Amino acid sequence: METRGFGRRDALKAAAGAAAAALAAPAVHAQGPVVLRYVGTAVNQSKEIKDKVREDLGIVIEYVPVTSDDVVRRAVTQPNSFDILDSEYWMLKKIIPSGNLHGMDAKRIKLVDQITPVFTKGEIGGRKIGDQGTAPRKVSFLPAREAKSFATEQTQWMTLIPTTYNADTLGIRPDKIGRPVTSWADLLNPEFKGRAALLNIPSIGIMDAAMVVEATGQHKYADKGNMTRAEIDLTMKVLTEAKRAGQFRAFWKDFNESVNLMASGEVVIQSMWSPAVTAVRSKGVPCVYQPLKEGYRAWAAGFGIPKTLTGKKLDATYDFINWFLSGWAGAFLNRQGYYSAVLSTAKANMQPYEWAFWMEGKPAEQDIKAPDGTVMEKAGSVRDGGSYEARMGGVACWNAVMDENDYMVRKWNEFIAA
Amino acid sequence: MSSSLPDPVRSAEGTAAAPPSHRSREADGPAAALAMEGPAVSPAPVIAAAAPPARRSWAPLLQATPLGLVLLFFFVFPLLATGVVSLWNYTEYSLVPDVTGRNYVEMFEGCGDLSNGxxxxxxxxxxxxxxxxxxxxxxxxxxxxxxxxxxxxxxxxxxxxxxxxxxxxxxxxxxxxxxxxxxxxxxxxxxxxxxxxxxxxxxxxxxxxxxxxxxxxxxxxxxxxxxxxxxxxxxxxxxxxxxxxxxxxxxxxxxxxxxxxxxxxxxxxxxxxxxxxxxxxxxxxxxxxxxxxxxxxxxxxxxxxxxxxxxxxxxxxxxxxxxxxxxxxxxxxxxxxxxxxxx
Known part of the structure; x- marks a missing residue:
């Protein structure tokens, strides 16, 4: 009897154990890797980075690609819809007052001291660079974790941890232009009537226009990134006249649109982003990211975290950001023509000849390959604009949000209707 | 042939085109104009009031309820919200509940002055x-x-x-x-x-x-x-x-x-x-x-x-x-x- 009783109990136990195991198993699966929803513009969302993060950290990055304007809209209106915000610095002037982003604890960022002084002090190699517009230096720090306005000096609380930045200029088709282009003024030069394009993001497009206005000597702005109403009127008048005269073939809003316009020959000169130039060139179409004497319009992006993020996801986000600064991603970005926030770790992850080409402006010792292996630059070629110091040192202004933003948007709509 | 054309044509027009013209004449009448304005809203209460027997009067209302609710939540409310928000004020990053004509005024700013086009x-x-x-x-x-x-x-x-x-x-x-x-x-x-x-x-x-x-x-x-x-x-x-x-x-x-x-x-x-x-x-x-x-x-x-x-x-x-x-x-x-x- 007893043995049978035991037997029955054993059987029950075993069954219970099996059931528990069966029940527990899905729970373990469901916990799985941490998934981080990453909202940003498509241009920064590379599959390679996603795969590498999965491999190194076991974190799953879920990209949510949106346009620049939508990044702001998401951050302000739907702060629960993402775990990481890949934002540009100029957007912060709109996002931070909403209180939807938290200051990030610099103490949890291992390489915070090595972040390039472009972000912290607004200088390169001890030399001040252009400060017009929303320079990252002005919006990098918060006085407290939950502050809604910016700190004037460096603090422990950072709005964004910088990831990537670059100096933008005009892209041209040298084969169709056939002469050197040296000034922003050429964007509105009637010589390129019907073959120019402009960026249709009002706050950035107007700055390109301002570069032209200054280049043609029509006006000297105190701050191109923060115009007065009269200056906005003047700039839009110049643009409107050009539009009425048929200067523009199209306006573009999406990275891929700019690539298509250039590659298809619709446009020979336009405001462009660096990877777009690379993309055009990789189609075998000649395209130059032309350095201009008036300088560059720079931008910078970084990661922010929403105030609602806590616990495991928050930790994972910090892990991801620390990983991002640790070199692999930096090297990946540098190879696309961007610049990484921490240069030393990126350098350690690049071949010396790659570093010499991308960062030091030296002729390529051997073929420069894109991350996917296609040859981007033949041996002997030199990067447009030269070295890091030459390009970032030549920054004239930063992408910005103006105090008169409402007025500017209305004027921009007027321009589109003109 | 050509001289005899008009009459038959007119008679053909008479038979064929009469129904539509008849209809359109009716449509011009006040009754048709009334009927045009949201049939879903007006008939239901009319039926409810005109037919006292309780059971029957509820049936059509109930039948119309699902569609009515869908329209209410996904059509009427959003529309009202749009109308209300259009009177609000706003800043760079927030909406300010208010009653202001700012948005309409700015929309038509300068429209009275035709000198600049x-x-x-x-x-x-x-x-x-x-x-x-x-x-x-x-x-x-x-x-x-x-x-x-x-x-x-x-x-x-x-x-x-x-x-x-x-x-x-x-x-x-x-x-x-x-x-x-x-x-x-x-x-x-x-x-x-x-x-x-x-x-x-x-x-x-x-x-x-x-x-x-x-x-x-x-x-x-x-x-x-x-x-x-x-x-x-x-x-x-x-x-x-x-x-x-x-x-x-x-x-x-x-x-x-x-x-x-x-x-x-x-x-x-x-x-x-x-x-x-x-x-x-x-x-x-x-x-x-x-x-x-x-x-x-x-x-x-x-x-x-x-x-x-x-x-x-x-x-x-x-x-x-x-x-x-x-x-x-x-x-x-x-x-x-x-x-x-x-x-």
Whole structure:
């Protein structure tokens, strides 16, 4: 009897154990890797980075690609819809007052001291660079974790941890232009009537226009990134006249649109982003990211975290950001023509000849390959604009949000209707 | 022959066109005008009041409830919210509940002063209306012709249905793809220009083919003609073919039959198709943006820009004005033809 009783109990136990195991198993699966929803513009969302993060950290990055304007809209209106915000610095002037982003604890960022002084002090190699517009230096720090306005000096609380930045200029088709282009003024030069394009993001497009206005000597702005109403009127008048005269073939809003316009020959000169130039060139179409004497319009992006993020996801986000600064991603970005926030770790992850080409402006010792292996630059070629110091040192202004933003948007709509 | 024409024609017109003219006369009456205003709302309470027996009076109300609730939550509330928000104030990053005319005032700022040309809002509406008018005219003509061919020239039912389904085939791909695929075709170095230059029809590539009002209208016509074909086809299929024979027997020419018999009887389909096209084009910003190279103003585009700059109240005010305009257009059209009677 007893043995049978035991037997029955054993059987029950075993069954219970099996059931528990069966029940527990899905729970373990469901916990799985941490998934981080990453909202940003498509241009920064590379599959390679996603795969590498999965491999190194076991974190799953879920990209949510949106346009620049939508990044702001998401951050302000739907702060629960993402775990990481890949934002540009100029957007912060709109996002931070909403209180939807938290200051990030610099103490949890291992390489915070090595972040390039472009972000912290607004200088390169001890030399001040252009400060017009929303320079990252002005919006990098918060006085407290939950502050809604910016700190004037460096603090422990950072709005964004910088990831990537670059100096933008005009892209041209040298084969169709056939002469050197040296000034922003050429964007509105009637010589390129019907073959120019402009960026249709009002706050950035107007700055390109301002570069032209200054280049043609029509006006000297105190701050191109923060115009007065009269200056906005003047700039839009110049643009409107050009539009009425048929200067523009199209306006573009999406990275891929700019690539298509250039590659298809619709446009020979336009405001462009660096990877777009690379993309055009990789189609075998000649395209130059032309350095201009008036300088560059720079931008910078970084990661922010929403105030609602806590616990495991928050930790994972910090892990991801620390990983991002640790070199692999930096090297990946540098190879696309961007610049990484921490240069030393990126350098350690690049071949010396790659570093010499991308960062030091030296002729390529051997073929420069894109991350996917296609040859981007033949041996002997030199990067447009030269070295890091030459390009970032030549920054004239930063992408910005103006105090008169409402007025500017209305004027921009007027321009589109003109 | 020619001298005896007018009379039979008039008599043919009499038999064929009488029903529609009779209808439209009725539609002009106050009763029809009343009935036109939201049948879903008014009849229900009337029934409830007029029929005291409790059980019966609840049944229709209950039956109408699901649709009523859906409309309430997904149509009436959002619409009211839009109206309310259009009166709010806003800042760079927040909405401020308020009652202010700011959004409407800014929208029409400078519209009273015509010395500098028209104001932005008027120019934008005129640009949108012009596109809309062109698209409407072309889709109507094309849609009517296609439907006419299917109805009166194709004899076999199976062939007719086959051809009709063929018309819908483009809808198997997405809207955006159908639109974007025009770009490589019409571009400066696109297929059409290569052909034109290659065949010696043009000296240089033609720029007006792409990023111009032409390409916008072309894309719209491509996208929306079917929205005219379907309702017009539907109306035409109900036309008794004996009427056409009677018209012919009475000596009407083909054009006369078309104009005095077919068109009046197909009117409801024409009006419904027109409403589809007008509503779609007036609110569009994607097609105008992509095909117009973002250079052509449209009301939808303005709303989109304002939304992306978080100026929701200003966008709401634009939306209210646009809605009012479209409603006026539709009201005029439904005044001309009583659609519900025909369905």
């Amino acid at each position: 028209l104001c932005t809002t008027f120019r934008t509406y005129i640009s949108t209306l012009r596109l809309c008018g062109m698209v409407w005219a072309i889709t109507l003509l094309l849609g009517f012709t296609v439907a006419y061919f299917l109805c009166f020239h194709v004899r076999s039912d199976s062939v007719r249905m086959g051809l009709f389904l063929l018309c819908t085939a483009p809808f198997l791909t997405s809207n955006v793809i159908r639109m974007i695929s025009w770009i490589p075709l019409l571009g400066r170095e696109g297929a059409v220009n290569q052909f034109l230059v290659g065949a010696g029809l043009a000296d240089a590539p033609q720029d007006w083919l792409l990023f111009s009002p032409f390409s916008v209208v072309l894309a719209f016509v491509h996208l929306y003609t079917l929205f005219v074909v379907v309702p017009v086809f539907n109306s035409m299929m109900r036309i008794d073919h004996r009427l056409l024979e009677a018209a012919r027997d009475a000596g009407a020419s083909g054009w006369q039959t078309l104009w005095h018999v077919v068109v009046p009887l197909a009117k409801p389909g024409i009006v419904i198709g027109s409403i589809f096209v007008i509503v779609l084009v007036m609110g569009d910003f994607v097609t105008i943006g992509v095909m117009g190279g973002q250079q052509i103003a449209s009301v939808g585009k303005i709303i989109q820009v304002q939304m992306s700059y978080l100026q929701f109240p200003a966008a709401a005010a634009q939306a209210v004005v646009l809605l009012a305009l479209v409603l006026i257009i539709i009201a005029i059209m439904t005044k001309l033809v009583d659609i519900r009677r025909e369905l």
